[in-house]
Amino acid sequence: MSHKIAILGASGYTGAELVRLIATHPGMEIAALGANSKAGQGMAQVFPHLRHLDLPDLVTIDEIGFADIDLCFCALPHKTSQEVISALPRDLRIVDLSADFRLRDPAAYEKWYGNPHAAVELQKEAVYGLTEFYRDEIRAARLVAGTGCNAATGQYLLRPLIAAGVIDLEDIILDLKCGVSGAGRSLRENLLHAELSEGYHAYAVGGTHRHLGEFDQEFSAIAGRDVRIQFTPHLVPANRGILATGYVRGEAGAIHDALAAQYDDEPFIELLPMGEAPSTRHVRGSNFCHIGVVADRIPGKTIVIAALDNLTKGSSGQALQNANLMLDIQETEGLMLAPVFP
Template sequence: MTHNIAILGASGYTGAELIRLIATHPSMTIVALSADRKAGMAMADVFPHLRHLSLPILQKIDDIDFSCVDLVFCALPHVTSQAVISNLPADMKIVDLSADFRLRDPDDYKKWYGKPHAATDLQSEAVYGLTEFYRDQITSARLVAGTGCNAATGQYALRPLIKAGAIDLDNIIIDLKTGVSGAGRSLKENLLHAELSEGAHAYSVGGVHRHLAEFDQEFSAIAGREIKVQFTPHLLPANRGILATVYVQGDAEKIYQTLSDAYANEVFIEVLPFGQHPSTRHVRGSNFCHIGAVADRIEGRAVVIAALDNLTKGSSGQALQNANLMLNLDETMGLMMVPVFP
């Protein structure tokens, strides 16, 4: 059986990544693509690397016939996404890649995103899309909220450790580096080549990055009490990839064993041998996340490092993994491509 797919916001990086992944999916066909300013254009003109594919012309969302669509990927900006999804058919299966449905508490959404949530009924329905930890709920969900790419990386490193009580919950530091595609495709002065290349810089310093809301929500729920981590992201002059270096207090070998046991049966999570650590170059263009645990020279401290591709495992690959579950397909369909190297 082939499932008909629509992608809203197909002219952005995550939309293009979804097309790349679905192009070889044995049970999905793209029947509709939307863009706002680029409506009427062919995808070959927007993304020439997709010119070999036979794809629908980009349309305005209002012009799409959703009666023949089985599942929608919504790759639109936050605020826009909740308005669009509110107007989709009530029985439509949706995977949202924006931030609009990640937070369960409407007050948290207003705090971190600056506006009241306009679709709180849908917000309460949405299932958080970190596949490996919400698999059962995702399988039966109608609306799945994709995670932030930074939030996913940090959670893969820390969720099993928090659940097992393997680390000091009041001393967690996440030092994260991310490629520039995570900022989207819109023109921004600080992302111009001359402004970004040959350097790296921290941003959202001091606890103001919006993905902290996901860390607060998820880690506190696991621990059964409030957990706040220190988190500083850095922008790298690289197109893809996230590397999270997480500093924790606890026995390093226990930390390693906890991670190894937690992910032993997960296809897309690779825990490296004890003492080894990952690189973004080894997961580029793939749906894999590599995790390493290393003992620090200071007794009782350890470093956990996680690497993934922000556009794939951190966003569009995660979205497809969730869609497979929602459509009762093999979770790995369309996602077993080998990382691109060099």
């Protein structure tokens, strides 16, 4: 049986990535593609790489008949998403890829996003979409909030260490390097090829990146006390990929063990042998996350590093993994594509 799928925000990168993945998914069929600004166009005009697919044309969200839809992906901008989802049927299964339902606390949402939440009830209902840690809740959920791509990477690295009590909670530093597509298809001068290629820089330095809201929420919940990490993202000239380098206090052996205990049975998380470091180029285009652990020369200090593809494991692949759970499909369906290298 094939489930009917709608994608809202189909003209953005995460929307296109969903289409790419679902294209070879045997249990899903794309029934509607919503994109208000490009309604009326065919997907081949907006994304020529998808022209071989037999897809419905882009329509406005109002034009979609949701009664026939089994599950809806919302790949809309932040703030728009909460407005749109508020107006959708209350029994429609939704995987939201925006930031709107990641934070459970309305005050935290307002602090990080600068405006009061317009759908507080839905905020309470939403399940946080980090699959490997909320699998049961996601299976039962109606509304799942996809995580931030940076937030996912950092959590894959640090959650098991905090949970296992193998690192000092006072001194956690996450130095993250991310590719360009994480900023979306937005017309900003600093995203032009001529501005970006052949250079790199830190941004949102000093603890102002919004994904810190997720780190604070999740790490504090695990630890049972307030946890505040340092987090500095850097923009590097590549289209896909997040590399998170974590500096922690703790023994490398215990850290590797904690990660192994957590991930040994996970289909998408690959823990490298002790001492090896991962690379974003080895997960590109795939739903895999590679994690490495290396002891520092200074006793008691360890470097942990995670690599994933921000558009796949960091957003659209994660979303599909969650949708599989919600629709009672094999969790890995449509997601076992090998990374594309070189």
